[in-house]
Amino acid sequence: MRGVAGRAGRRFVSSLPALFGVLVFTFLLMRVLPGDPAIFFASGPNAGQAEIEDIRRRMGLDKPVPEQLLLYLRDVATGNLGRSMTTGQPVLNDLRNRLPASLELTFCALLIALVLAVPLGILAALRPGSAVDHGVRLICTLGVCVPTFVSGLLLIYVLYYLLGIAPDPTGRIDIFAAQPPEVTGFLLVDAALAGEWEAWWAAASQLVLPACTMALFVLAPLARMTRASMLAVLTSDFIRTGEALGLSRRRVILVYALRNALLPVITIMGIVFSTMLGANVLVEKVFSWPGVASYALDALLSSDYAPVQGFVLLMASIFVLVNLVVDLLYGIADPRVSIG
Amino acid sequence: MRIGRREILAGAAAMAVPGGPALAQSRAETLRQVTGNTVNTLDPTMPGSTREAFGISVNVYDRLVGFGRKQMGAGWVFDPDVIRGELAERVETSADGTTFTFHLKRDAKFHDGTPVTAEDVKWSFDRHVTARSLAAVQIQTGSWTKAEQFRVVDAHTFEAKVERPDRLALPNLCTLYCMIINSKVAKSHATSDDPWAQAWLKDNAAGSGAYRIESFKPGEQVILRRNDDWKGGPLPFFRRIINQTIPEAATRANLIERGDADLSIDLQASDVPSLAQRPRVKVVSTPQFNAFTMVAFNTRMAPFDNVKLRQAVAAALPYQDIFKAALFERGAALFGGDWSETPPTARFPQPMPMKTNLERAKALMAEAGYPNGLDTTFSFNVGSAATSEPMAALVKEALARIGIRVEIQKLPDAQISTLVTEKKLPFLTETSIAWLPSTDYFFRNFFTGEQRWNYSSWNNAEIADLTAKARFERDPAEYEKLCKRMIAVLAEEVPLILLWQPNQDAVMTQAIDGYTYQYHRQVDYRDLRRV
Numbered sequence: 001m002r003g004v005a006g007r008a009g010r011r012f013v014s015s016l017p018a019l020f021g022v023l024v025f026t027f028l029l030m031r032v033l034p035g036d037p038a039i040f041f042a043s044g045p046n047a048g049q050a051e052i053e054d055i056r057r058r059m060g061l062d063k064p065v066p067e068q069l070l071l072y073l074r075d076v077a078t079g080n081l082g083r084s085m086t087t088g089q090p091v092l093n094d095l096r097n098r099l100p101a102s103l104e105l106t107f108c109a110l111l112i113a114l115v116l117a118v119p120l121g122i123l124a125a126l127r128p129g130s131a132v133d134h135g136v137r138l139i140c141t142l143g144v145c146v147p148t149f150v151s152g153l154l155l156i157y158v159l160y161y162l163l164g165i166a167p168d169p170t171g172r173i174d175i176f177a178a179q180p181p182e183v184t185g186f187l188l189v190d191a192a193l194a195g196e197w198e199a200w201w202a203a204a205s206q207l208v209l210p211a212c213t214m215a216l217f218v219l220a221p222l223a224r225m226t227r228a229s230m231l232a233v234l235t236s237d238f239i240r241t242g243e244a245l246g247l248s249r250r251r252v253i254l255v256y257a258l259r260n261a262l263l264p265v266i267t268i269m270g271i272v273f274s275t276m277l278g279a280n281v282l283v284e285k286v287f288s289w290p291g292v293a294s295y296a297l298d299a300l301l302s303s304d305y306a307p308v309q310g311f312v313l314l315m316a317s318i319f320v321l322v323n324l325v326v327d328l329l330y331g332i333a334d335p336r337v338s339i340g
Numbered sequence: 341m342r343i344g345r346r347e348i349l350a351g352a353a354a355m356a357v358p359g360g361p362a363l364a365q366s367r368a369e370t371l372r373q374v375t376g377n378t379v380n381t382l383d384p385t386m387p388g389s390t391r392e393a394f395g396i397s398v399n400v401y402d403r404l405v406g407f408g409r410k411q412m413g414a415g416w417v418f419d420p421d422v423i424r425g426e427l428a429e430r431v432e433t434s435a436d437g438t439t440f441t442f443h444l445k446r447d448a449k450f451h452d453g454t455p456v457t458a459e460d461v462k463w464s465f466d467r468h469v470t471a472r473s474l475a476a477v478q479i480q481t482g483s484w485t486k487a488e489q490f491r492v493v494d495a496h497t498f499e500a501k502v503e504r505p506d507r508l509a510l511p512n513l514c515t516l517y518c519m520i521i522n523s524k525v526a527k528s529h530a531t532s533d534d535p536w537a538q539a540w541l542k543d544n545a546a547g548s549g550a551y552r553i554e555s556f557k558p559g560e561q562v563i564l565r566r567n568d569d570w571k572g573g574p575l576p577f578f579r580r581i582i583n584q585t586i587p588e589a590a591t592r593a594n595l596i597e598r599g600d601a602d603l604s605i606d607l608q609a610s611d612v613p614s615l616a617q618r619p620r621v622k623v624v625s626t627p628q629f630n631a632f633t634m635v636a637f638n639t640r641m642a643p644f645d646n647v648k649l650r651q652a653v654a655a656a657l658p659y660q661d662i663f664k665a666a667l668f669e670r671g672a673a674l675f676g677g678d679w680s681e682t683p684p685t686a687r688f689p690q691p692m693p694m695k696t697n698l699e700r701a702k703a704l705m706a707e708a709g710y711p712n713g714l715d716t717t718f719s720f721n722v723g724s725a726a727t728s729e730p731m732a733a734l735v736k737e738a739l740a741r742i743g744i745r746v747e748i749q750k751l752p753d754a755q756i757s758t759l760v761t762e763k764k765l766p767f768l769t770e771t772s773i774a775w776l777p778s779t780d781y782f783f784r785n786f787f788t789g790e791q792r793w794n795y796s797s798w799n800n801a802e803i804a805d806l807t808a809k810a811r812f813e814r815d816p817a818e819y820e821k822l823c824k825r826m827i828a829v830l831a832e833e834v835p836l837i838l839l840w841q842p843n844q845d846a847v848m849t850q851a852i853d854g855y856t857y858q859y860h861r862q863v864d865y866r867d868l869r870r871v
Contacts, residue, residue: 035754039761039792041388049790052761054472055387085388087558088381088542094559153590161594168600170586171560175372288586290560298378298559303754 008324015320019313023076026312027069035303037061041085059085059305076313082306086299091310095292099314100185101172102284102291106276108207109214110269117219118265121226122253125234136227140220152213152286159209167205170288177202210287214280218272225268229261236260262333270326274319368870370580371852373863374592374601378559378585383541385473385517394516395862396562396583401519401547402572404428404442404461404498405510409856409867415624416856416867420777423510426572427456427520427548428498437505437814440513444496448571450522450548458498463523465490465500471536475517481781482512504812507819511776516860522546550576550866560585564865577869596847597621602870603848603855605863609670609726612845622850625843626857627672630777632689633727635735636795636836638766643716648708650834654694655701656742658734663840666731670845674838683831686823688779692831692838701742713743719768720749721756727842728769761792770795771842775859779823780810787826787835796835803829 038056056062060071075082081091124136146154159166167174172187180191180199188207191200233239234257242252281293292311299307381389384397408422425431428442448456466487468475476485483506491499502509512518521541529540545553550572551564564581584601586592589608595601597618607615616623635657637644644650659675677683677691684690705711718735720728729750736746746767751759759765772793774782784807785793787800803826810822846855846863856867 034758035752036758036761037754039758040754051387051472051477058387086380087378088386088388089558097557153588156591156594161598164598168595168598169591170374170584170595175561175582175584176367176370285587286591288584288588288591290557294587295559301752301754303752 008328011324011327012320019316019320022316023073023309023313024069026309027072028065030303030305030308031065031068033303037085037303037305040302072309081310081313084299084307085304086302086307087295091306094295094307095310095314097185098290098292098295101289102277102280102293104172104186104188105207105210105214105283105289105291106273106280108211109218109276109280110273112211112215113218113222113272114269116215117222118226118258120219121223121265122230122258124223124227125230126253128231133227136223140223143216143218144220146216147282148213148217148280149282149286151216152210152283155209155213156286166209167202169206169209169286171290172203172206173199174202174206210283210289213286214276214283218276221268221272222265225265226261229264230257233257233261259333263330266326266329266333270322274315274322277318278315366580369578370582371578371603371865371868371870372582372584372601373603373605374584374586374595375604376585376587376589376592376606379556379562379583380558381542382545382553382556383473383538384519385468385471385475386538386542387472387474389474391860391862392583394860395864396564397519398516398549398858398860398862399551399564399581399865400545400549400553401516401521402426402448402456402549403514403516403518403520404444405431405514407511407514407859412626412629412857415626416854417626417629418856418858420511420859423514427461431510433510438502440500440510441493442498442500444498445571446496448548449569450525450546451552451567452522452525452546453569454522454524456520456522456548457495458492459495460523461498461520462490462492463526464519464521467521467536468518471538473517473536473538478515478517478775479512481776481784482506482508482510484509484512505814506811507813508776508778508781508811511778515775519547522548548572551581554580573866576866578865581865593847596849599849601849602852603846603863603868605844605846605861607845607847609668609842609845612670612847613668615847620850622848622852624846624848624855624857625670626846627841628773628844628857628861629672629841630775630859631771631773631841631861632674633667633671633769633771633839633842634795634836635767635769635839637834638763638797639835640763640797640799641766643710643714644766646708647833648704649710652701652704652708652742653739653744654834654837655697655704656738656744657694657837658696658738659694659839660696662731662734665734666727667840667842671840671842673840675840681828683824683827686779686820686827688782688823688827689838689841690827692827694831694837698741705742705744710743713745715745715747716766717747717749719751719756719759719765720770721751721753723753724769724771725750731769731839757792760795763797768795769839773861777859779826780807780819783807783826783830784811787830798833798835800829800833800835 038052038059038061041055060068084091084094087094120136124133127133156169160169173179177199180194180196183190183193187203188200191203239252239257242256278293281297284291284294296308296311375392377390377392379392379396381393384394403426405423405428406426408419408424409416410419427444427448429445430443432441444456444458450456468479469484469486483502489501493499525546526537526541530537550567550570552567554563554565556562561582561584566576566579592604593607593611593615596604597620599620612623615621637650639645663669663673674689674691675694677693679693718732720732732748736748739746774785783803787794787798788804788807806822806826810819813819813822844857844861851870852868853871854867854869856864858864
């Protein structure tokens, strides 16, 4: 176990330069973008130069860029990510409030996607070229080529508007339902902890549509990867040996083949997870999900520097963390692998 | 109280359906508004506050006075000519029009139960003119600039003085920036860096308004609860208000059609006609009579510093086609006016005498010294693409006929505001609004000065002179004369071309009644009820 901790520590330290690079790069990128936030936020019929200058001073934009960068790095080091002009709140608070929403949605979507994709991939690999294989391919292609906002709106239209089965697709919990007391920020967890099963049910039913929408989109990479790596494993010697020894087919496939085929699936899962977290902005918009991606997009559109920088930093950190977890999972899936 | 068998039975029946009738009743007394934008602050005077934040503050804070309302067409609109008391029981204006004495309602209380006194009013106005905020720039248009103008007479009497009788002095005090803050609470959260408690008031409210804040999640939702002790007017119908951010317009429309939400004022204009056909939906369309959409020229930069060229463009635009294609005629036209020298009324905006006349446009092009035409760009912001995109296409097509080659430029909102402020765009379209729809106010803000609102960067000595005079003119006939002259100069010089006043389409469920179009273009929940 100490080996694992040491490895994680080393991994974290070695990712620091990359994080620093991301920090500086985003900072400069935001300043290169056209559009002056001070002018954008100075509204009012007579907002003249004085008001604009005042906002510029408040946002710290009156100083030369290198000095701004140093101040920003100092702030980040002390845990201050600045204040968002769009929401009027400190960025750290905003991210802390919104990250659980995004994570909860992404975890659920990934779970749904895995539960569907792995069996589909195995089925397709067992009978390559068969009708089942083609069926799986069709589902995956559809999932990938229908943009999430289209599938999201479609699901809303059919399940909410026409049939009235789904609750209204707005936010994490029915607006008229009572919120469970906040502990972790994950509504499902909080509601379960408080034993408020009505709230749990309200939150879960709100979650189903957006999670399915996202799951559909990432079904393809997971299912295709499972199929490809299963195909490779199924033709290898140890499988033939296993079958020759008369082991049950179920045991051969689910224990020996699947476990060996999982390595690339885990890799792709890490990537899929990180992408989903950042790229689910369309799903968040369509379902009014109060997550971090839509927050960053709104900020970007109004040239609000601090939230965008904070968001990119958060995403970079999560990416580092996810990769670490993926490496640890490798070790579990295949004890021969150890990545330093 | 004697409890009889019948009451017990009724009570048992009510209990048998847990939450049934109670919940249904609270839904009926709850208004759920869905909007695409967010409320980002509880202090509307904060630089960068959104329009939705304005709407919330109107309901949470009181002002001394407010505007009345009147019927216009089938709906209600605010009436800038009627001023009614909110925290003030009555207002006395001195004979020379420079001193206003406000008698406060003696039973008015803040949300924390403490009485509203003249001290609070004085502190609030000191803040509005002193602190760095949006309030100071707005109310200076009514000659309110320094703390010395405000005086406490006694605990319930307050006096405000201007040097010259400004026509907009009192109307400015009706605007939402002039909210009255609970000074005891605010002072307890003030710091030496922040003497006006601006940081604290961003996330907290200390008002006396018809509603108090139940919860505030910036970017998600605001929930208001009725203040049953409110003295500013008749108690509003709704006990609870939910203002929720739903970014997707189609989802907002679905929610209203299914009756899960009650009201939205920012649906897509193209969806409104079909929504109006649905049995459960009601649409209240009001031309925004204090707004206008225009095409502006940069009058300080070649080529549009040339009057003839501006007139040529004005004669070449296919007004009716643009009105149809871009706005589906959902608004009031500001072109095709039937007058030449003097406008029929002193109102502004009003239809200007602009008509499509290609022959005249071509002749003017030659006179302007551009027989071979010219190249230019036409800019608009992404946020207004739904109307501006078809408009730009038609402008491009029409101007090609008189030799002007137009390149269309679609810019993100932050970028276009930067370019407009720096006065770098030659030719653009924008929609703008004035809270106080009086002619001299429009001209002062949109046609003089260096601020962003002077879209055409127009600098005309006569207009500057006329607006300065009109501002303090107390004789209605003389004021009317000045205003008519301003409008005539505008029609002649065409620094910008007025197109229309877009409708505000408030889409609601059938049962909602009393919707009023307000100067701030947000919902005043105090007007609404469920029938």
